[in-house]
Amino acid sequence: xxPPRVLMVAYHFPPLAGSSGIQRTLRFVQHLPALGxxxxxxxxxxxxxxxxxxxxxxxxxxxxxxxxxxxxxxARHLCFRxxxxxAMARPDRWVTWRFDGVRQGLRLVRTYQPDVLWSTYxxxxxxxxxxxxxQRTGLxxxxxxxxxxxxxxxxxxxxxxxxxxxxxxHAIESARFSVFTTPGAAAEYRQRYPHCxxxxxxxxxxxxxxxxxxxxxxxPDRTSxxxxxxxxxxxxxxxxxxxxxxxxxxALASLAQQGxxxxxxxxxxxxxxxxxxxxxxxxxxxxxxxxxEIAPPVPYRAALQEMLRADALLAMQASNCNAQVPAxxxxxxxxxxxxxxxxxxxxxxxGVLRDAGVELHARLDDAQDIANTLKQMLDREQPLALxxxxxxxxxxxxxxxxxxxxxxxxxxxxx
Numbered sequence: 001x002x003p004p005r006v007l008m009v010a011y012h013f014p015p016l017a018g019s020s021g022i023q024r025t026l027r028f029v030q031h032l033p034a035l036g037x038x039x040x041x042x043x044x045x046x047x048x049x050x051x052x053x054x055x056x057x058x059x060x061x062x063x064x065x066x067x068x069x070x071x072x073x074x075a076r077h078l079c080f081r082x083x084x085x086x087a088m089a090r091p092d093r094w095v096t097w098r099f100d101g102v103r104q105g106l107r108l109v110r111t112y113q114p115d116v117l118w119s120t121y122x123x124x125x126x127x128x129x130x131x132x133x134x135q136r137t138g139l140x141x142x143x144x145x146x147x148x149x150x151x152x153x154x155x156x157x158x159x160x161x162x163x164x165x166x167x168x169x170h171a172i173e174s175a176r177f178s179v180f181t182t183p184g185a186a187a188e189y190r191q192r193y194p195h196c197x198x199x200x201x202x203x204x205x206x207x208x209x210x211x212x213x214x215x216x217x218x219x220p221d222r223t224s225x226x227x228x229x230x231x232x233x234x235x236x237x238x239x240x241x242x243x244x245x246x247x248x249x250x251a252l253a254s255l256a257q258q259g260x261x262x263x264x265x266x267x268x269x270x271x272x273x274x275x276x277x278x279x280x281x282x283x284x285x286x287x288x289x290x291x292x293e294i295a296p297p298v299p300y301r302a303a304l305q306e307m308l309r310a311d312a313l314l315a316m317q318a319s320n321c322n323a324q325v326p327a328x329x330x331x332x333x334x335x336x337x338x339x340x341x342x343x344x345x346x347x348x349x350x351g352v353l354r355d356a357g358v359e360l361h362a363r364l365d366d367a368q369d370i371a372n373t374l375k376q377m378l379d380r381e382q383p384l385a386l387x388x389x390x391x392x393x394x395x396x397x398x399x400x401x402x403x404x405x406x407x408x409x410x411x412x413x414x415x
Contacts (some may be wrong), residue, residue: 005038006408007108009101009119011128014060017053018033018272020236020327022145023397025120026059027208031401033061037408040065040112042105042129044097047128048073055299057136059211065112071097084221091124091163101129102136107306116411126165127171134174140411143175146205147324148185172196175412179203179404182281182348184323189364203404205327206397215304225309230266230378232340233310235303236328238273243316243326244364245279248287248342251370256288260375263290268314270338271306272297304305307330307335312377312384314340315349318364322347329353330395340377342370358393383402 010025029039041064046052048071060066072078074089074096089095108114117139119130126142134141149166150278172178178200180186190197225231238245252268254262268291270279276294283292298306307313313332317324325348332339333356342364343349350361371380377384 003038004038004113004116004408004412005040006116006118007042007105007112007114007133007139008030008039010041011044011097011123011126012120013041013066014056015046015052015054016049017051017055018274020331021122021146021307021333023208023327024205026056027206027397028401028404029064030059030208031398032405035402035405037405040067040108040114042067042069042108044071046103046238047071048094048097050076051297053352054298055301065108067088067104067108069097070100083204084159084179085315086159087228090160091128091167093094094123095125095128097123098125098132101125102132105129105133105150106136109133109139112324114139117141118144118408121146121149124126124149124167127167131167131170131174136139140176140281141174142177142179142407142411143171144179144203145171145185146179147182147294147321148180148188151320153320153405160311161263169193172200175199177201177407179407181205181327182325182352184325184348188323198204201407203400203407204395205325205330206395206400208397209299209334212331212334213305215301215308217389217414218301219305219308222309224311225269225306226267229264230311231305232266232268232312232314232374233271234268234314234316235271235331236273236308236326238270238279238316240275240278242321244317244318245316246282247365247367248316248370249288249292250367251284251374252288252291253285253286254367254371255374257293260378262289266291266374266378267293269293269295269301269310271295275345302329302333307331308335310335310337312340312360315339315353316364317343317347317349319344319347321349325349333387333392333395336386337391338377338386340373342373357385 012021032039045068074093119126149168155161181204186202192198283289339358340360341353362369
């Protein structure tokens with residue numbers, strides 16, 4: 001007897017590079033077979049990806065069906081003299097994926113007869129495909145939102161905002177379950193859609209233990225990244241609003257003026273931040289360029305090895321994202337290094353790290369608070385707390401996949 005099957009609609013999938021969002025779908029695909037489910041993936045044509053890398057291709061289990069539908073990036077493929085028609089990028093720049101995505105999805109349904117559909121944001125077009133396949137096949141659908149979609153001021157374009165509201169409403173009301181990665185996001189949507197509250201659930205992000213085990217075995221040398229210089233590592237994208245580093249730069253300037261730090265004693269390394277020009281500009285404006293290092297992207301396991309050797313790891317999340325937790329936070333927990341959390345104390349990011357035993361917290365928008373926390377970090381007389389082992393164990397993606405397998409089984413059953 002064949003195991004039940006799930007058709008997973010996901011834009012973020014290898015060989016896409018440069019986004020931690022790839023990990024969620026990829027690790028579900030890895031772990032679900034051991035839990036009695038056969039996953040297959042409907043993704044976008046590789047040409048739609050801005051950057052690609054083969055470093056995680058081998059993580060896709062052998063024999064996994066991966067179908068790629070025609071898709072273009074409007075901003076790169078359908079622009080003229082650097083401009084494009086706004087309607088061609090709503091709800092997102094990859095809306096062209098929708099049309100062949102539905103066609104290819106229907107072919108997969110006919111050929112493999114999956115038992116459940118699953119689509120995942122943050123590319124809204126994935127939910128358009130999931131909804132269309134659900135309507136045309138009648139298969140139960142799980143809409144994996146991860147984070148909130150339509151929010152106050154996001155998307156900033158009012159027409160796109162209306163698109164997001166319509167997509168999320170159709171998904172919440174039509175899907176058998178809607179999944180969010182944080183309690184705050186789930187609570188927000190239960191309040192927004194009270195008639196669907198019992199079908200809104202939480203499956204957090206996590207870390208991949210086999211990847212960390214491989215990174216550890218390849219990193220016998222655990223000495224500091226820069227011996228004699230304390231390295232505070234931020235690994236991943238720096239968003240100008242959601243992870244605004246302005247007050248961090250101001251805090252560094254204050255510490256330098258006080259003589260607490262000097263060039264060569266502290267370096268904040270931004271790995272694969274994307275906003276390199278912004279970081280350089282802010283560092284120059286505050287006179288702290290000597291304390292900032294901007295590093296290019298590296299393969300996934302090399303990024304994990306870097307986390308394992310950092311003196312401390314930096315998490316940033318603004319109050320406008322209180323219902324979100326950066327996926328990188330869970331990898332930080334597994335890395336077993338001290339963590340500095342710059343966030344709103346009532347937000348989910350601060351809550352996850354506080355519950356894990358992280359003690360170094362400051363508001364992202366408060367330079368003095370950040371300076372005080374960095375002083376505490378640099379106080380060599382006080383050993384820095386590490387994440388608690390139990391919190392790390394709970395954050396494994398294997399456990400998250402178990403939760404998804406149970407949800408898939410519930411979705412198969414009639415209401």
